[in-house]
Amino acid sequence: MQGMEHDVAIAGGGASAVLLALQLRRRWPDCRIAIAEPAARLGAGAAYSTRCDEHLLNVPAGGMSADPETPDDFVAYLRAQGFDAGVAARYVPRRRYHDYLAARLRALPGTAPHHARAEAVGYDAQDRALILDSGARLRARALVLATGNRARGLPIPVPAQAAGRAIGAWDHDAVAALPATADVAIVGTGLSMVDAALTLHARGHRGRIVALSRHALLPLPHAAPGEAAVDLDALLALPLRARLRALRGEAEALRRAGRPWQWLMQALRPHGVALWRSLGDGDRARFLRHAVRYWDVHRHRIAPEAAAVLDGMIARGDLVLARARLEAIACEDGRLRLDARAHDGRALCWRVDAALDATGIETRLARSADPLLAALRDAGLVRAGPCGLGLDVEADGAVRDAAGRVHDDLYAIGSLRIGTEWESVAIPELRVQAATIAARLAAAARG
Numbered sequence: 408m409q410g411m412e413h414d415v416a417i418a419g420g421g422a423s424a425v426l427l428a429l430q431l432r433r434r435w436p437d438c439r440i441a442i443a444e445p446a447a448r449l450g451a452g453a454a455y456s457t458r459c460d461e462h463l464l465n466v467p468a469g470g471m472s473a474d475p476e477t478p479d480d481f482v483a484y485l486r487a488q489g490f491d492a493g494v495a496a497r498y499v500p501r502r503r504y505h506d507y508l509a510a511r512l513r514a515l516p517g518t519a520p521h522h523a524r525a526e527a528v529g530y531d532a533q534d535r536a537l538i539l540d541s542g543a544r545l546r547a548r549a550l551v552l553a554t555g556n557r558a559r560g561l562p563i564p565v566p567a568q569a570a571g572r573a574i575g576a577w578d579h580d581a582v583a584a585l586p587a588t589a590d591v592a593i594v595g596t597g598l599s600m601v602d603a604a605l606t607l608h609a610r611g612h613r614g615r616i617v618a619l620s621r622h623a624l625l626p627l628p629h630a631a632p633g634e635a636a637v638d639l640d641a642l643l644a645l646p647l648r649a650r651l652r653a654l655r656g657e658a659e660a661l662r663r664a665g666r667p668w669q670w671l672m673q674a675l676r677p678h679g680v681a682l683w684r685s686l687g688d689g690d691r692a693r694f695l696r697h698a699v700r701y702w703d704v705h706r707h708r709i710a711p712e713a714a715a716v717l718d719g720m721i722a723r724g725d726l727v728l729a730r731a732r733l734e735a736i737a738c739e740d741g742r743l744r745l746d747a748r749a750h751d752g753r754a755l756c757w758r759v760d761a762a763l764d765a766t767g768i769e770t771r772l773a774r775s776a777d778p779l780l781a782a783l784r785d786a787g788l789v790r791a792g793p794c795g796l797g798l799d800v801e802a803d804g805a806v807r808d809a810a811g812r813v814h815d816d817l818y819a820i821g822s823l824r825i826g827t828e829w830e831s832v833a834i835p836e837l838r839v840q841a842a843t844i845a846a847r848l849a850a851a852a853r854g
């Protein structure tokens with residue numbers, strides 16, 4: 408197309424954008440890439456922006472290559488940094504992964520991707536221009552949405568006076584800067600809570616820490632790798648309840664044989680997309696209502712060493728888990744007062760110096776706070792995926808508009824594909840998505 412400054416514009420500059428840039432340049436060496444990302448560092452995003460050594464990858468290094476065709480690339484990078492050969496099986500600090508992506512991006516031949524330090528707030532489909540909050544426009548032949556993970560936010564209003572004491576759990580610097588004697592409430596008990604608790608522990612925290620969520624379920628630890636046999640075809644043929652019953656039976660059989668249940672989840676791991684797609688709409692909705700919390704703590708496991716630290720904190724009473732629903736936050740005598748309802752109906756109340764929001768990621772398109780997604784939705788250029796999650800996309804990542812027509816110049820990568828694919832947040836999926844989108848765009852450019 409005449410007059411385009413860029414070939415491909417990418418909205419969002421986290422890990423997915425870097426994986427895509429690497430794949431594009433391999434297949435289309437002179438591809439002109441522009442990335443809209445307000446943060447200073449590309450490839451950091453929600454997961455890899457931390458500089459805290461206690462925040463570990465939740466996948467062993469051997470599974471984190473940026474390139475599906477060179478599975479040991481991350482390990483080779485770490486070896487060049489002085490790690491020993493055993494690093495492939497270890498859970499290294501997540502900051503190392505950002506350093507790796509940045510190094511691979513720097514090593515790309517030719518002109519570096521253009522990094523526009525701005526948020527994308529709209530898209531002019533006629534002009535094929537991504538509209539930035541700076542007022543600038545990025546015109547490109549194709550647009551890839553890589554907006555990733557955005558915090559859901561606390562489910563209740565937070566008074567303006569709480570500013571500075573109600574903190575996002577991903578604000579790692581603010582968490583690390585809390586006084587060691589502060590009493591802290593963490594809302595949420597998932598992976599973001601784990602990060603915050605580990606940071607407080609690493610800084611020698613002495614104040615009380617309470618973590619609350621409706622089910623108070625903690626992510627479970629990884630086990631040493633091993634193999635379990637699964638009859639995938641039989642599982643795929645079962646409706647949700649029977650499928651979950653069958654999986655519990657398999658896990659119990661492993662336990663009786665003295666083997667960890669984690670082997671079952673490892674065996675299922677490559678089939679997450681097939682398992683999700685084979686459920687009907689009703690079963691998907693039932694899964695989200697009743698089973699997802701249990702699924703998530705088994706599926707999104709943490710490094711054993713991180714789990715050991717958490718277990719120690721809980722055993723010593725340094726971290727208290729509460730099964731409760733947050734109902735109100737108020738400012739009282741210079742502190743925060745959190746009122747909650749326990750699962751058995753009791754009223755609970757904590758007075759703390761800080762409340763950390765670890766409620767996780769918003770995946771429903773209708774509730775997305777991302778201005779670009781809202782603009783695309785309002786313009787009818789995208790529609791929600793199954794169960795209202797993410798976007799409706801084709802298997803190759805091409806996005807469907809509100810009428811169900813498939814765009815040939817608009818793609819999505821990463822957690823925006825969760826409704827269609829479910830397993831669409833971790834590097835093993837993202838690198839394959841990046842390769843597929845890059846192949847499509849390169850083929851289209853060749854005509």
Ligand SMILES: Cc1cc2nc3c(=O)[nH]c(=O)nc-3n(C[C@H](O)[C@H](O)[C@H](O)COP(=O)(O)OP(=O)(O)OC[C@H]3O[C@@H](n4cnc5c(N)ncnc54)[C@H](O)[C@@H]3O)c2cc1C
Pocket residue numbers: 418419420421422423424443444445446451452453454455463464465466501525526527528553554555556557598599777778779780820821822832833834835
């Ligand atoms: C805390 C945490 C730990 C994780 N650990 C692992 C792990 O160990 N291994 C693993 O495989 N996966 C892990 N994941 C999964 C993670 O989703 C992926 O690995 C990966 O980071 C996703 O990258 P992304 O670029 O798709 O999204 P993100 O990392 O969320 O990046 C999206 C980027 O888009 C930008 N953005 C959003 N909206 C706009 C807009 N409108 N305009 C411009 N920019 C925008 C944001 O600023 C952000 O930088 C983790 C996730 C989290 C949250």
